[in-house]
Amino acid sequence: MSQSESELQGLRVDASLEPLKARRLALLLRERIASGEIAPGSRLASEPALALEHGVSRVTVRRALDSLAADGLIDRRVGAGTFVREADAPKPIVADFANMLTHLVEMGRRTGVRLISFAYAQPPEAVAQALGLAAGERTQRSVRVRLIDGQPFSYLTTHVPERIGLTYSESDLASVPLLALLERSGAAVDRASQTISATLASPDVAEALALEIGSPLLSLTRVVFGPDGRGVEHLHALYRPDRYSFQMELHRAGADGDRRWSPVPSRGAGRDGEACPWAPSTVAEG
Amino acid sequence: MSQSESELQGLRVDASLEPLKARRLALLLRERIASGEIAPGSRLASEPALALEHGVSRVTVRRALDSLAADGLIDRRVGAGTFVREADAPKPIVADFANMLTHLVEMGRRTGVRLISFAYAQPPEAVAQALGLAAGERTQRSVRVRLIDGQPFSYLTTHVPERIGLTYSESDLASVPLLALLERSGAAVDRASQTISATLASPDVAEALALEIGSPLLSLTRVVFGPDGRGVEHLHALYRPDRYSFQMELHRAGADGDRRWSPVPSRGAGRDGEACPWAPSTVAEG
DNA sequence: GCCAGTTGTTCTATACGCTAGACAACTAGC
């Protein structure tokens, strides 16, 4: 037993162990670089400075930087310093909210889908309740990972009432957006309610999204209803924030003194002023 | 030596370190509980069973469970087992997006503000660019923490061009919403652009929000523009997802086949069907 | 060329995560 364990540990040394403090520092710096808080091309604080700033030893700082260097995020030059590598980072996808969700601003980039699991079973209580299912009613549960340019960016778990799910096949799901399938099957879509939050990557999600465990994730839960008020789809989506974020443009509305905003269908309001005339057909739910 | 160690451990028990494997297991179990995969009220596998299942020692399992217990997710009963606690989670504040942002659904709960810092200085490059400032133009930078029922839930960093910031005082900021101050000063507000993402709690933010370092946070960046197109306010907000989330109701819009949604001012669409008729005056930017 | 400051490398000592095992206290079912 101790044999296999030590062997296991020995084998996974390469797998970027990166313990506690070093890991935290790495995540933090990763975030700052991804968000542009530390501008590309600029020099990071020196290792001793970082060590002091974060209250850790220089060894730990170096371990964190090793991780970033291994991912090609930084360049280290002896005697000069550590620099954020110039934009080789593909710009994150920006989902325009005003126009409304579901619309991926793809700008010609290729998206793909990997179907992780597909099965019919009894849903968790919370899902059953949200969809307004009858007691014991089963759902089709599917887990998919969406890719852009071959890179995973979202982890989607959907529950669809069995009666609706049966109208399309597993391979349909791997190629056609779910909402399209739902409509094709005659399940009219009328209303949706969604909540946006944040969470951490659990081991399985982390692996699917090529992340480290404990990385931050954007979380979206959406429940779609038909005109009869019955639930049609329950979506739980997790997004890599470095590759996907929500954006919206707002205009002042209402009378003066009435502080109220209204979303506006902003065309191509990408964060870097990208032109991005997206095709009206590039619709996806992920 | 062993004395100081045990003493140290005794002292920092509260600080809940939660290293690697334990953390990993904790996240995994958290996920399963949150998703309902392990139903509320049901018994978890025993500690030895979990240890065997995940290939870790029982001590590690216990550390993971300690973390869940500290968060009130599970109940442990000696001799009986460990049980998933029935939903007692205090409902988070829900910001209704459709109606539009800035609107806190407070439902009578008292909010407060703690002013962390207040100063005029040169803003970071990214902020200056977003606001469209002239080179070298300074901004008023303020950091505030918003509370609800005495509990911190958001960490707000705002940058306002110096010329505008000078029109109100430090104490104004601690009591009046920023947007109200801006308008009072005659700085008309016309348009805003915002991005929603997720990130991790850095040490300072973690402390201000009473969180552990590395906790997930909802991140909102908003840039407000006046009618002349010049930036008026740059807001970077971080929210505790357990106490604050965004919610919106959507209605199908557009012709059939045109998969398009439009936000709708949903009154009281709280996740648990709360009635919540919020006062139109309860406006805040946090 | 000099020098302050940087990364790269190595060392020691300590702190601590993790394992393995044993035992106590308790519970539920028979």
Next chain:
DNA sequence: GCTAGTTGTCTAGCGTATAGAACAACTGGC
């Protein structure tokens, strides 16, 4: 009451992450 199984507590020891420090190699600006 008895017993199997549970959580609570403790011990001992190993491997390693971390702290702290020193030194080498290198860079850029003066």
